[in-house]
Amino acid sequence: GAVVSQHPSRVIxxxxxxxxxxxxxxxxxxxxxxxxxxxxxxxxMLMATSNEGSKATYEQGVEKDKFLIxxxxxxxxxxxxxxxHPEDSSFYICSAKGLAGGTGELFFGEGSRLTxx
Amino acid sequence: SQQGEEDPQALSIQEGENATMNCSYKTxxxxxxxxxQNSGRGLVxxxxxxxxxxxxxxxxxxxxxxxxxxxSSLLITASRAADTASYxxxxxxLPQVNAGNNRKxxxxxxxxxAVNP
Numbered sequence: 001g002a003v004v005s006q007h008p009s010r011v012i013x014x015x016x017x018x019x020x021x022x023x024x025x026x027x028x029x030x031x032x033x034x035x036x037x038x039x040x041x042x043x044x045m046l047m048a049t050s051n052e053g054s055k056a057t058y059e060q061g062v063e064k065d066k067f068l069i070x071x072x073x074x075x076x077x078x079x080x081x082x083x084x085h086p087e088d089s090s091f092y093i094c095s096a097k098g099l100a101g102g103t104g105e106l107f108f109g110e111g112s113r114l115t116x117x
Numbered sequence: 118s119q120q121g122e123e124d125p126q127a128l129s130i131q132e133g134e135n136a137t138m139n140c141s142y143k144t145x146x147x148x149x150x151x152x153x154q155n156s157g158r159g160l161v162x163x164x165x166x167x168x169x170x171x172x173x174x175x176x177x178x179x180x181x182x183x184x185x186x187x188x189s190s191l192l193i194t195a196s197r198a199a200d201t202a203s204y205x206x207x208x209x210x211l212p213q214v215n216a217g218n219n220r221k222x223x224x225x226x227x228x229x230x231a232v233n234p
Contacts, residue, residue, distance in 0.1 A: 034221070042227075104147070104165060106160075
């Protein structure tokens, strides 16, 4: 199956700093990537949908200026958590769809655990 | 927003037994997908069943879909300790007008499966 690489897998930062998480599709071109947040023992919460070369579409309640998403190429999308605070600590997961949508399945990265001190 | 509901929320069985998880949803769908998530990891696509299909098999997995009841079940036969994970259903719901490749999945809350050796 298609491979999505997410980096870093774990990051610890101080309150007020910014953290960038990268999501790369390694063996296919991803026109669409989805960014999720997951709290312990809970389901996925969609944060935003990013398309290559255009602005991301954010879900209601997700702050655009707080969670900056850039999808500069067909293989890379980044999520930057700006001025991070302890409440931003969470597990962030990206997923990607290939060109033409394929069968509709999503390919997920391994997730990034963010801890803000 | 989440619309899927899985039951049970948690399931503990012995190796060799079968595990059945159920998923209910609220709107019409294009397809329904099942994913697996090992603790602290990303999600892995298991199987996709289209709205015009009633049953699908993949190895030890069997998925059924009842669109009249808006429900699906995932059966894992002859379970192994390595099957221990959380299992999520996700629906490609209708309508998503003009969504194109940005079609979002609606996620269930997940079933936590523990298979004891």
